[in-house]
Amino acid sequence: ETGVTQTPRHLVMGMTNKKSLKCEQHLGHNAMYWYKQSAKKPLELMFVYNFKEQTENNSVPSRFSPECPNSSHLFLHLHTLQPEDSALYLCASSQGHRGYEQYFGPGTRLTVT
Amino acid sequence: AQSVTQPDIHITVSEGASLELRCNYSYGATPYLFWYVQSPGQGLQLLLKYFSGDTLVQGIKGFEAEFKRSQSSFNLRKPSVHWSDAAEYFCAVDSRGAGNMLTFGGGTRLMVKP
Numbered sequence: 001e002t003g004v005t006q007t008p009r010h011l012v013m014g015m016t017n018k019k020s021l022k023c024e025q026h027l028g029h030n031a032m033y034w035y036k037q038s039a040k041k042p043l044e045l046m047f048v049y050n051f052k053e054q055t056e057n058n059s060v061p062s063r064f065s066p067e068c069p070n071s072s073h074l075f076l077h078l079h080t081l082q083p084e085d086s087a088l089y090l091c092a093s094s095q096g097h098r099g100y101e102q103y104f105g106p107g108t109r110l111t112v113t
Numbered sequence: 114a115q116s117v118t119q120p121d122i123h124i125t126v127s128e129g130a131s132l133e134l135r136c137n138y139s140y141g142a143t144p145y146l147f148w149y150v151q152s153p154g155q156g157l158q159l160l161l162k163y164f165s166g167d168t169l170v171q172g173i174k175g176f177e178a179e180f181k182r183s184q185s186s187f188n189l190r191k192p193s194v195h196w197s198d199a200a201e202y203f204c205a206v207d208s209r210g211a212g213n214m215l216t217f218g219g220g221t222r223l224m225v226k227p
Contacts, residue, residue, distance in 0.1 A: 004156070042117075043203070043217040056214065090156055099145055099164065099207065102215060104156035 002026055004105035006091050012111045015081060021108045023074040023091030029103070030096060032074040034066060037088040037107070049074060050096075081112045115140040117206050119218035126194050127226045134189040134221050136204030145207035146187040147215070148178055152200045160202075163187065174198070199225045 004025045013019050025032060034046040048056035049068040063085075065077040074091055088109050092102040116139045126132055138144065145164050149157040161172025168180040178189045187204060204218040 006156075042219045043215075045214065048214070092157075101147060101159050101162055104149075104158070106154070106156045 004091055004093055004103050006089075006105040006108050008108060009106065010109045010111075012113060013078070013081065014113055015083070017081075018077070018079040020078065021076040021089055021091075021110075023076075023105055025072055025074075025091075025093035025103070025105075027093060027095075027103060029093040030071050031094045031100075032068060032071070033092040033094075033102060034074065034076050035090040035092065037090055039087075043090070047076075078110075081110075083112050086110055086112045115144065115206055115208050115216050117204055117216050117218035119202075119204055119221050121221045122219070123222045123224065125224040125226060128196050129193050132189075132191045132194045132198070132223070134202050134204075134223070136187045136189065136218060138185050138187065138204075138206045140185075140206060140208055142208075143180075143182060146178075146180060147205040147207070148172065148176070148187070148189050149203045149205060149217075150174075150200050151203065151220075157203060160189070194223075194225055196225045196227065199223055 007022045031050045033048050036044045045058050046060045047066045052068050063080050067075040088107045090107045091105040094100040094102045118137045120135050147162045148160040151157045160176050161170050163170050163180045171177050176191050180187050201220045201222045203220045205215045
């Protein structure tokens with residue numbers, strides 16, 4: 001595997017379910033990010049991790065819970081989501097957290113029913 | 114707060130024609146500037162970036178962009194569009210503040226006519 005991978009690519013879940021999204025980067029980067037991409041809205045930064053430490057939580061509801069066990073892996077735990085949470089969730093990584101371009105994974109298409 | 118505006122939501126060009134996608138940002142200092150492309154069902158791929166120096170930057174796939182400080186713009190250009198360029202294009206700005214915080218524009222969807 002190369003670059004940034006995300007699993008699953010598609011996920012359908014009910015509002016009472018608990019699920020997790022996984023992201024893995026194979027680039028030796030130190031910073032990782034979660035973004036939400038909804039139809040007709042700009043990409044929204046959700047969380048930033050730098051050297052496994054969360055450095056940014058962009059006012060994300062607590063039903064989204066990130067976890068970064070090491071610099072290569074990032075999870076997004078989901079519980080009691082709402083239909084408006086349906087979106088494409090993108091993971092990205094960068095070498096550092098200042099002035100470096102971000103590399104994106106293919107995303108997980110989430111549908112909340 | 115910084116903002117990024119891509120005025121054109123949709124653009125259609127004929128294959129072989131030239132292309133310019135507009136991007137304007139609102140920020141006091143010169144930020145880092147990026148253009149990304151997203152094909153359907155895919156993540157974002159970096160086309161090019163501007164950090165400093167020459168204001169005309171070259172990217173992949175034959176794209177270039179020009180930073181104009183006086184106009185707070187970073188427009189993307191390509192002299193001859195190929196059908197495979199059909200995708201959504203995003204301009205992004207990093208304020209150079211603490212943390213690598215990218216602010217994205219709303220995107221421009223490019224369609225290419227044969």
